[in-house]
Amino acid sequence: MRCALALVTIVCAIGLSARAEEAPVGFIKTLGGTATVAHGLIATAAALGMPLYQSDRLDTGSDGELGVTFRDNTRISVGPNSRIELKHFVFKPAAAEYGFILSLAYGTLEYISGLTEKLAPDAMSIETPGFTVGARGTRLLVRAEK
Amino acid sequence: MIMRVMASAVLLVLSGCGLPADVVILLPNENGTVGKLVVHEGGSTAELDKPLTAVDAGSEASLRNVFTTQRPDVESEFAGALDAAPRAPLVYILQFQPGLAELDPRSRGDLAAATAGAKGTSYADISVIGHADATGTDPYNLALSLKRAETVRDALVAAGVPSDIIEITYHGANNPLIPTPRGVPEARNRRVEVTIR
Numbered sequence: 280m281r282c283a284l285a286l287v288t289i290v291c292a293i294g295l296s297a298r299a300e301e302a303p304v305g306f307i308k309t310l311g312g313t314a315t316v317a318h319g320l321i322a323t324a325a326a327l328g329m330p331l332y333q334s335d336r337l338d339t340g341s342d343g344e345l346g347v348t349f350r351d352n353t354r355i356s357v358g359p360n361s362r363i364e365l366k367h368f369v370f371k372p373a374a375a376e377y378g379f380i381l382s383l384a385y386g387t388l389e390y391i392s393g394l395t396e397k398l399a400p401d402a403m404s405i406e407t408p409g410f411t412v413g414a415r416g417t418r419l420l421v422r423a424e425k
Numbered sequence: 426m427i428m429r430v431m432a433s434a435v436l437l438v439l440s441g442c443g444l445p446a447d448v449v450i451l452l453p454n455e456n457g458t459v460g461k462l463v464v465h466e467g468g469s470t471a472e473l474d475k476p477l478t479a480v481d482a483g484s485e486a487s488l489r490n491v492f493t494t495q496r497p498d499v500e501s502e503f504a505g506a507l508d509a510a511p512r513a514p515l516v517y518i519l520q521f522q523p524g525l526a527e528l529d530p531r532s533r534g535d536l537a538a539a540t541a542g543a544k545g546t547s548y549a550d551i552s553v554i555g556h557a558d559a560t561g562t563d564p565y566n567l568a569l570s571l572k573r574a575e576t577v578r579d580a581l582v583a584a585g586v587p588s589d590i591i592e593i594t595y596h597g598a599n600n601p602l603i604p605t606p607r608g609v610p611e612a613r614n615r616r617v618e619v620t621i622r
Contacts, residue, residue: 306550306622308511328548344505348622350552352514358505373596389452389506391513392460410466410482412449417460420503424446424483 303330304368305349309356313340336364339386353379353393353403360425361386366406370395377402384408385425391418443498445481450494450503452476455513464488515542515621518602519577520612524561526572529612536577539619540584550622551586553577555595558614559607566597577617 307329314325317336346356351370362384369378377399405412407423453476461474467485481487517539520529555574557566574593601614
């Protein structure tokens with residue numbers, strides 16, 4: 280029992296320290312109505328200026344909308360009744376490492392290209408349950424039915 | 426007459442339908458240029474390269490249905506997402522004196538503009554990236570590019586920009602704006618890039 284508790288403590292500590300060192304991938308820049316951000320199992324109300332991390336999930340209510348600017352200058356925004364996951368994000372120009380995968384489960388999304396797409400066009404894609412979109416220096420809209 | 430009634434009925438039905446439930450639309454960029462996009466579904470792909478064209482992504486077969494959208498349909502069905510789009514990041518490039526972490530006097534105006542941009546942006550996050558040209562050794566250039574970035578960070582902070590929203594990185598001579606052989610001085614590469622998101 281004691282062992283198990285110690286193990287839990289260690290696992291928690293590792294989890295926390297990984298979190299603390301992890302850099303945000305972007306920040307919430309616009310917000311309207313109801314929207315939540317899920318970090319793992321914890322969901323909180325979205326707020327302007329809130330940092331977002333890889334694997335975070337964003338949900339908007341029937342009156343919700345929000346916009347995010349990523350560290351590579353890519354911008355996205357979602358309309359009401361939408362769910363999107365920041366599935367994969369790597370932006371390390373000094374090491375030439377890039378990756379950017381968004382997953383739109385359902386709802387509406389606007390995407391405006393940033394530096395990842397410019398520097399590594401194949402690193403960027405938007406996935407939905409039915410189809411996948413790759414962009415080349417553009418602005419686009421996607422809607423995926425629930 | 427009957428034909429006309431039928432024709433308007435068809436039109437009415439078409440406009441009432443609006444856009445497909447699963448759809449991808451290519452928009453022109455804010456600067457007027459147009460990029461392109463590819464939609465993959467099963468083993469099929471559809472490519473769009475003209476502004477306001479769209480594809481019905483409902484099924485692999487429907488990918489063949491490439492059409493031109495009407496602006497009012499797009500604006501009403503994507504109203505929330507379009508309304509929430511963040512504004513474009515502001516980017517400033519400040520030049521430095523050779524071998525020094527001192528601003529080139531010609532870049533003073535741009536530093537003032539960057540400072541105003543930073544203070545005028547709510548919920549800003551700012552990146553300050555230092556660079557050097559290809560004169561000097563790699564360790565020297567890395568250290569110099571860091572000092573240049575710190576000079577700009579300090580100027581922003583002195584003007585009242587909170588330091589915790591500024592992220593500093595430095596690349597030495599590894600990311601030149603204008604590629605040159607080693608040892609060649611190039612004013613445009615002696616720079617700090619400030620991005621205000």
